[in-house]
Amino acid sequence: MSVMVGGYVSRRILSVLPVWLGLSLLAFSLSNLAPGDPAEVMLRQQTGEPPGAAEVALLRQEMGLDQPFPIRYGRWLADALRGDLGESYSTGNPVARTLIMNLPPTLELALSSLILAIILGVPLGVVGAARNGTVIDHSLRFVSLVGASIPAFVLGYLLILFLAVNLRLFPVSGSGGWMYLALPAMTLALAESAALARLTRSSMMAVLREDYVRTARAKGLRSASVLTRHALRNALNPVVTLLGLRFGRLLGGAVIVEIVFSRAGLGTVMIDAIRDRDYSMIQGFILFIGSVFVASNLIVDVVYSRLDPRVRLDSEKEYRSAPG
Amino acid sequence: MRPVDAVARIGSVLRLRDPLAIAGGSLIVMLAIVAVAAPVLPLSDPNTIDAIHRLDTPSVAHPFGTDNLGRDVLSRLAWGARWSMGTVAVATVLIMSIGVAVGTIAGYFGGIVDDLLMRLVDVFLALPSLLLALAIGGLLGPGFTSVLMALVCVWWASYARMVRGLVVALRSHEYLVAARSLGGSDLHVLVRHVLPNVMPSVAVLATIEMGDLVLAVAALGFLGIGVQAPNAEWGSMVSDARPFLLSAPRLAFWPGLAITLTVMAFNVVGDGFRDRFDPRTPGRPFVPKSGSRTRVAQASSDA
Numbered sequence: 001m002s003v004m005v006g007g008y009v010s011r012r013i014l015s016v017l018p019v020w021l022g023l024s025l026l027a028f029s030l031s032n033l034a035p036g037d038p039a040e041v042m043l044r045q046q047t048g049e050p051p052g053a054a055e056v057a058l059l060r061q062e063m064g065l066d067q068p069f070p071i072r073y074g075r076w077l078a079d080a081l082r083g084d085l086g087e088s089y090s091t092g093n094p095v096a097r098t099l100i101m102n103l104p105p106t107l108e109l110a111l112s113s114l115i116l117a118i119i120l121g122v123p124l125g126v127v128g129a130a131r132n133g134t135v136i137d138h139s140l141r142f143v144s145l146v147g148a149s150i151p152a153f154v155l156g157y158l159l160i161l162f163l164a165v166n167l168r169l170f171p172v173s174g175s176g177g178w179m180y181l182a183l184p185a186m187t188l189a190l191a192e193s194a195a196l197a198r199l200t201r202s203s204m205m206a207v208l209r210e211d212y213v214r215t216a217r218a219k220g221l222r223s224a225s226v227l228t229r230h231a232l233r234n235a236l237n238p239v240v241t242l243l244g245l246r247f248g249r250l251l252g253g254a255v256i257v258e259i260v261f262s263r264a265g266l267g268t269v270m271i272d273a274i275r276d277r278d279y280s281m282i283q284g285f286i287l288f289i290g291s292v293f294v295a296s297n298l299i300v301d302v303v304y305s306r307l308d309p310r311v312r313l314d315s316e317k318e319y320r321s322a323p324g
Numbered sequence: 325m326r327p328v329d330a331v332a333r334i335g336s337v338l339r340l341r342d343p344l345a346i347a348g349g350s351l352i353v354m355l356a357i358v359a360v361a362a363p364v365l366p367l368s369d370p371n372t373i374d375a376i377h378r379l380d381t382p383s384v385a386h387p388f389g390t391d392n393l394g395r396d397v398l399s400r401l402a403w404g405a406r407w408s409m410g411t412v413a414v415a416t417v418l419i420m421s422i423g424v425a426v427g428t429i430a431g432y433f434g435g436i437v438d439d440l441l442m443r444l445v446d447v448f449l450a451l452p453s454l455l456l457a458l459a460i461g462g463l464l465g466p467g468f469t470s471v472l473m474a475l476v477c478v479w480w481a482s483y484a485r486m487v488r489g490l491v492v493a494l495r496s497h498e499y500l501v502a503a504r505s506l507g508g509s510d511l512h513v514l515v516r517h518v519l520p521n522v523m524p525s526v527a528v529l530a531t532i533e534m535g536d537l538v539l540a541v542a543a544l545g546f547l548g549i550g551v552q553a554p555n556a557e558w559g560s561m562v563s564d565a566r567p568f569l570l571s572a573p574r575l576a577f578w579p580g581l582a583i584t585l586t587v588m589a590f591n592v593v594g595d596g597f598r599d600r601f602d603p604r605t606p607g608r609p610f611v612p613k614s615g616s617r618t619r620v621a622q623a624s625s626d627a
Contacts, residue, residue: 022447151539153546153562154580157569165570252452252597257542270455271547274462286459290451297450314415 009302016070016294023294024080028073031279038279039065042089045276076283085284089309090276095284098269103292106258106265110250112181114243121193122239125200129208129235130227140197147194152253154262156187173262184261188253192246199242203235209232244300248293348589355586358402359409365407367399371554379572391561391575392568401582407550407557408586411468412537415475416530422476423483424435424526428514430484431491438508442488447480457540471550475537484527486529490522532594542583558583 039059043051064075066273079086087096128140131179163183164172170182207213208231216230217223239302266285273281332346340346358365366384374394382389431439448456457474465472494500503513529627544550545559553560558579565575 018443019446019450022443023450026447029602030460030463035465145588145591146584149535149539149591150584151542151546151559151580151587153543153559154576154584157562157566157580158575161569161573162587197419248452249454252454255455255458259547270458270462274458274547274549277463279463282459286451286456289455294450294454 008305012298012301012305014149019294020291023290024077024287025073025288027283028076029069030286032069032072034277036277041065041277041279045090062305080099080287085287086280088273088281090273090278090281095281096288098281099266099284099288102188102264102266102269103288105263106251106254107266109184109188109265110247110254111179111208113185113192113254114155114247114250116185117192117196118243121196122200122236123263124197124234125202126227128197129200129204130223132134132205136158137254141201142193144197147190148198150191152187152191152220152256153260156183156257159183159187160311162263175246180263183256184257184263187260188250188257191253192250195246196239197264200235200239204231207231207235220226239306241300242305245295247300249294251289251293338537340593340596340600342592342596342599343475345592348592348596349413351585351589351593352593355405355409355589359406362402362406365402367402368396368573370395370399370403370556372439373554380567388578389572392572395554395587397575400561400587401558401578402619404558404561404579404582405586407555408538409506409539409585411471411475414533415472415479415537417465418472418476419479419483419533420526422480424487424519424522425486427487427489428491428518428522431488432495432510432514432518432522434492434495437486441484443483445484446487448478449485451478453478453536454543457544458547458549461544466549468551469540471544473538474544474549477478478540479533479537482533483526483529487522487526491518492524494521528594528598530599531590535590535594538583538590602623 017209037056037060040051040056043055064072066074076086083096085099087093088095088098091098118321124140124144128137131137149195160183161170163169170179174180206233210291213226213231216226221230254265255267255270257263258265259271262268266289270285272278340349343535372395374390377386377394379392380386380390386396386398391397406522420569426441426445427526430438457478460477461470464473500513500517503517504526508516539558541550542559542562545557546563548563550560551557551603560581561574561579565572565579568575
């Protein structure tokens with residue numbers, strides 16, 4: 001048994017390697033395909049005026065930009081494997097440190113909204129499935145449709161207007177304690193709980209048709225007990241898997257929400273990097289976020305394989321990670 | 325024709341039954357008309373700055389009021405529809421072409437081609453879509469082409485994966501074996517027998533994903549990567565309204581509502597199409613395989 005689990009885990013970790021290599025190549029080539037010469041951008045940033053051709057050529061040589069693409073990529077990758085993503089073209093700070101320092105607030109936001117989304121979304125989905133076809137079900141579906149369709153930045157503004165300005169429950173923007181976390185987390189959680197409610201509902205509907213649910217009902221168990229003890233437990237399997245897969249989506253959403261609420265985190269780093277055309281920061285950001293995402297999927301899969309032996313058996317045939 | 329009849333007609337042309345989906349379909353048709361006709365509609369110029377009529381409340385001349393530069397909000401909303409719908413339409417055609425081509429080749433030929441292409445797909449799916457779009461758009465700078473590039477680079481991969489799955493499932497069917505043994509070339513079999521079976525699912529996925537694309541276009545615009553100023557775009561209209569959130573919340577409200585309604589419309593129409601057209605069991609999307617991952621895939625596309 002333990003041999004099997006070990007085999008699955010190591011196979012799963014090995015399967016991540018080509019994806020990670022591809023990610024690094026994607027990150028590096030994207031910023032190399034972008035218009036504009038980093039050396040020129042850097043000099044312009046420092047002096048504020050268009051630099052001379054000689055200066056640019058000198059800096060290009062210093063930065064190693066005159067080397068062919070494979071060599072530059074190889075160097076960058078070798079450094080990246082040691083945790084060094086180079087220096088920011090605009091501020092000169094180490095890219096890796098900037099990203100790691102700004103990860104905790106973003107993770108905090110993503111995780112707290114994930115928890116909030118579970119608390120909101122799963123019960124709503126169960127109620128929707130149990131009251132399938134009633135007014136409650138239809139209104140829940142409509143609400144989750146709106147939740148899935150409203151952009152985070154619009155919802156964020158609405159929450160600022162009603163909860164922060166009109167009711168004065170929370171601060172409008174900024175970083176700090178949980179009071180500052182509340183509005184951004186709600187913004188992110190509402191869209192996510194809408195998706196979770198739909199997913200839980202459809203998963204519950206499928207489970208409620210199973211024979212064992214009919215058996216449980218026929219035994220005369222109370223319907224609440226059938227719902228939670230028999231149906232929900234089985235219906236949650238796809239929900240748990242998807243939570244891990246949607247985590248990347250949450251990270252992406254968190255970046256936008258951080259900007260709406262002027263909250264420190266990776267979002268601000270990214271927007272600054274884009275504004276300053278800070279290529280080294282952007283390529284580091286892509287590799288970093290990709291690695292976090294790949295790692296979180298890996299962890300979910302490994303944890304899940306311990307909970308549900310069928311996953312290990314399935315993966316003997318083929319593993320395919322679902323889209324995020 | 326009365327408006328109610330027009331809506332019913334659109335519903336029957338699109339072959340939708342759900343009233344919500346019919347309403348959504350009508351909204352999309354209306355937006356498409358506005359998008360195409362924006363230049364000839366009797367609207368004020370969306371970019372004309374009018375210092376005297378700054379932040380005007382709604383009036384006959386400006387039914388939705390004016391923004392902080394005195395520009396007509398209604399007309400900017402209409403031109404914003406042109407940008408959003410135009411970008412999404414062009415992007416969808418490109419994404420579908422690339423995704424279907426890659427997915428069909430990978431699924432039909434299998435082997436090392438399949439492995440390589442699917443690893444590539446894995447790489448693109450290993451990044452949160454919005455962040456990758458943001459990075460690409462940010463690197464290329466503002467403008468139509470860079471938004472288009474960002475959307476296509478991010479979204480082709482999920483189509484490729486879905487199409488590959490469908491083609492792999494089709495490959496062993498007798499009629500494909502028959503078509504080949506009758507001497508049909510790979511190209512003939514692909515175009516005449518594989519593609520027609522794949523396209524309904526692709527069309528359903530495209531409709532559902534269009535809502536996501538509208539959201540992505542708006543988010544890029546909000547972050548300053550979409551359209552170049554002073555041209556109108558819904559997301560950037562919301563972002564420009566930020567300083568006036570308290571004094572004139574309608575400036576953020578209208579474009580925000582426009583985005584939300586458009587995305588809702590695509591979502592309900594996508595759901596309606598799935599129930600109506602997907603040849604597999606009604607209401608159950610795409611993935612024909614059985615096994616524990618199938619439920620996940622079904623549930624995820626339900627979500």
